[in-house]
Amino acid sequence: MSVPILKTARLQLIEVTDEHAPALFHILSNEDVTRFYGMNPLQKQADALNIIGSFKHTFASRQGIRWGMVTRDSGTFIGTIGLNHLSLYSKKAEIGFELDPAHWRRGYATEAIEAVLEYAFEILELYRMGAVTFVENEASVQLLMRIGFEEEGMLRGYLFQGGTSHDGRIFSLLKPDYHVNRQERKQANQI
Template sequence: MEFPKLETERLKLVQVTKDHIESFYEIMSRDEITKYYGMDSLKSIEEASRIIESFERTFNNNRGIRWGIVTKDKGEFIGTLGLNNLNKWSKKAEIGFELHPSYWKKGYTSEAVKEIIRYSFDEIGLYRMGAVTYPQNSPSILLLKKLGFSEEGKLRGYLYQGNQSHDALIFSLLQPEL
């Protein structure tokens, strides 16, 4: 199956490859990024390489799709977003994303997430899009609500990070709600 390349007004959503290892590491080694990510900050380029390899395996196994977010104007790799826990038979997935802090509060995440929602519902045929986030992650919560996601509740002890369990909030968006 060919990887779906998508575009928005300002962004290209592309397959994350070895060419992106250094940029991906630069983002995922930052504590302000991973603080609410559900994993600890990367400590080496090798860790970044293994994660990128896992993106490809997950895609090839039809269990998820992870896109790199690249600016059209400068060709800069600024983050990733994608579908986790993809289940085409059950018509559901969870969306996740992260963006380099230099690009926060400029509408890039919203622009990219809208395109993934469109693609997921229109082209894959999903019915449900979930999102899991830390209760303290106000920017992500505000974005999800702005895009029409509904808060469903708290998942107690759902995320494990920093040698401890954390609660998470679950959000969803259903295809008929668009």
């Protein structure tokens, strides 16, 4: 079984393979990206290969799915997005993503998140999608809330990075709310 390909207007979400290691290393060695990622910047390209290996293992064990975000026009690898802590039995997962700063503020993350949410709620038939952010990560907080996630509270000491535990803000989107939000966005775009 292979990672399903998802398409948006400007992106293809594809399986991350070893050929993507240089691009993944470029992204995850950037301190601006990893500042709120829950890990320190990568130091060597072998680390990117190890992460890709963990993506494959997580998918094979049905505990998650990680897609590479590739632009449809140029084929440029610009980041990853995925379902973490996937439980098909419990019908839930957490969404996580990172994007090359050269592509920030262009709507790519929104496109990718919406495609993954559609896949999660419609194909996998999940009921709950969670997301955890660093308290200071206002860009991700605003993005999640714009898509329809609701803040549930604080997870004290939940995230560990840089030798320190950090509090995390937890958000969720339930399938019924996703359908309402999706319908409202469609109607707003038709006006």
